[in-house]
Amino acid sequence: MAADGIEQRAAEIILLYQExxxxxxxxxxxxxxxxxxxxxxxxxxxxxxxxxxxxxASHRAAExxxxxxxxxxxxxxxxxxxxxxxxxxxxxVQQRRWQxxxxxxxxxx
Numbered sequence: 001m002a003a004d005g006i007e008q009r010a011a012e013i014i015l016l017y018q019e020x021x022x023x024x025x026x027x028x029x030x031x032x033x034x035x036x037x038x039x040x041x042x043x044x045x046x047x048x049x050x051x052x053x054x055x056x057a058s059h060r061a062a063e064x065x066x067x068x069x070x071x072x073x074x075x076x077x078x079x080x081x082x083x084x085x086x087x088x089x090x091x092x093v094q095q096r097r098w099q100x101x102x103x104x105x106x107x108x109x
Contacts, residue, residue: 013037014046057082062092 013030017023017037026037041048055063061082068078079089 010040010044013040014044017041017046017049020049057084058088058092059096061089062096065089065093065096 009030013026013032016026016029023034023037026032027034030037032040038048061078061084065078068081069075073081075089076086079086082089
């Protein structure tokens with residue numbers, strides 16, 4: 001394979017990755033390993049998307065819970081608004097309340 005073909009293939013892989021195609025599908029389509037795929041992405045300084053996940057409905061509801069309660073909505077109404085069960089909302093709110101606050105770097109010095 002010529003150098004132009006390799007670069008063209010790399011550009012296609014990067015474009016599909018940035019458009020959101022699953023890593024497993026890229027591996028199968030281009031017959032490359034996970035290691036080779038991520039090595040290519042790092043070499044071309046493509047930001048990896050592994051750490052970014054859309055928030056679930058229960059997490060979004062827990063974030064908005066206090067504001068919606070102060071607006072007069074009941075617990076079951078908030079759960080219904082986000083399409084989740086009241087018990088799921090209860091657990092998400094409890095989990096959020098018990099999470100430790102983030103400590104900024106250098107705060108312990």
